[in-house]
Amino acid sequence: MDGKNRKDIYPGLEVEIILKKDQRSGKLTRGIVANLLTSAAFHSRGIKVRLEDGQVGRVANVIDMQ
Known part of the structure; x- marks a missing residue:
């Protein structure tokens, strides 16, 4: 599953992210979501997370x- 819909992403979820660099x-980069930084319900390049x-x-x- 891609990470474009905010409803699919939540703290504690294991994901792969693309760092700005x-x-x-x-x-x-693989890790566990601490919090969501994108407030929109959908983002074409992926929901931004910490x-x-x-x-x-x-x-x-x-x-x-x-």
């Missing part, structure tokens, strides 16, 4: 659907 390369380790990026893939 990795946008050109497309390198993915991971538990403090990194911020847009959700590319949802790994763990609970």
